[in-house]
Amino acid sequence: MSLNEFSLIEHYFSAIGQAEGVVLGVGDDGALLDIPAGQHLVVSVDTLVAGVHFPLDAAPDDIARRALRVNLSDLAAMGATPRWFTLALTLPAADRGWLEVFSRALAMDAGQFGCALVGGDTTAGPLGISIQLMGLVPAGRALTRSGARAGDHVFVTGTLGEGAAALQLFEPGLKLTGTVREHLRKRFYQPTPRLQEGVKLRGLASAALDVSDGLLADLGHIAEQSALGAELQLSALPLAPWLKKLAHAETVQGWALSGGDDYELCFTVPPANLAGIEGMITDGELVASCIGRMTARVGVRCIDDSGELVHVDRAGYRHF
Structure with missing residues (x-):
């Protein structure tokens, strides 16, 4: 039939x-x-x-x-x-x-x-x-993009760059070990939605979104909606050790900043709530890293270990 x-x-x-x-x-x-x-x-x-x-x-x-x-x-x-x-x-x-x-x-x-x-x-x-x-x-407890304030700390859950790295799976002739190939394949087709983390951030985070188009682009949405800017410390980006071995450092950094498809949460935390977030991280209730601060000066800027501004050509994925 x-x-x-x-x-x-x-x-x-x-x-x-x-x-x-x-x-x-x-x-x-x-x-x-x-x-x-x-x-x-x-x-x-x-x-x-x-x-x-x-x-x-x-x-x-x-x-x-x-x-x-x-x-x-x-x-x-x-x-x-x-x-x-x-x-x-x-x-x-x-x-x-x-x-x-x-x-x-x-x-x-x-x-x-x-x-x-x-x-x-x-x-x-x-x-x-x-x-x-x-x-x-x-009611009244939803996380949005517009609640950040200057001086808030910027956090991201998990690790970055693996979603973008997974796109290498579809490059013809690329040689990867079985373990790495399977890990990247799972990251692409079975990303873990951070639902429990989102619930835990209620009342602690001032703003949040998921990293789908790239960290710089998505953090830029929080900054724009909150009429702020942000400074990111490049050395603080959470990268899996195995990912660092997969390509040159600049390529891996590009995956983390602009690649997208990570589906981790990027969120901002007021100084008054920082102890609560750090306590959850210490107790193993939350896997997250502090990667920067929100600023009154608009625009998202990347800072290296020397305190110098680093220019990044591509902010993230564009739908059109």
Whole structure:
């Protein structure tokens, strides 16, 4: 039996929508969701296009995981807890094998991160996936880009540069060890959305976002929204030891500053809250590094060990 839009949705995706708060989910003209009192609804959407955001020959399970996780990262940056999502899927053909693998991986990740599919759309065309994520955050507690103040410390979670380095996987003829290749592949297709970290930063961070387009570009968004600037200490950038061995120092630094696709959180902390953040880092509750300060002087500047200004040609990924 051939698949039409409705049978495709029912067979492959309806089971992903069973969750608390779903009054009416997949299968109707719209979803009905129960928003608890005292909570704000956080909504974010991302579109991934074959040949732009992932290789044309990428496996369907890899595509599913990347599509959901990069969107979850936006909710993490706002300190939100994911609850529901919608899926708009454009397919060249209704391939049963492809859909089986894609939907199984999507269901696994949706279960892992606690979000249910509550609606969406399918259509024919070049392969593309749009996911709209919805989450909850206590009223007045959401992290935004506009709350930073001059003198706030700039932090970033985890390590930087690996997302950009992972793009080397798609360069023909590149030789990498099996361990490095697998690590980079996982960083590209299965980035870890920093959801727990985002929740812990509520009430401590003054501003936050996720590093998707590149550290300089994304920190620039915080600076612009807060009408400030920033100074970054290049020696403080958190880099994995194995990454430093993968390429020349300038190349690795470029990956960390401008490469993007890391999906770590960049956040600012007022001096009054610094002890709280440092305490969590010391206790192992938070993996993060202080990399600079927000300044009254606009613009994002990079400073080397000698205190000299370093010019960086490329700030980050540009969508157009």
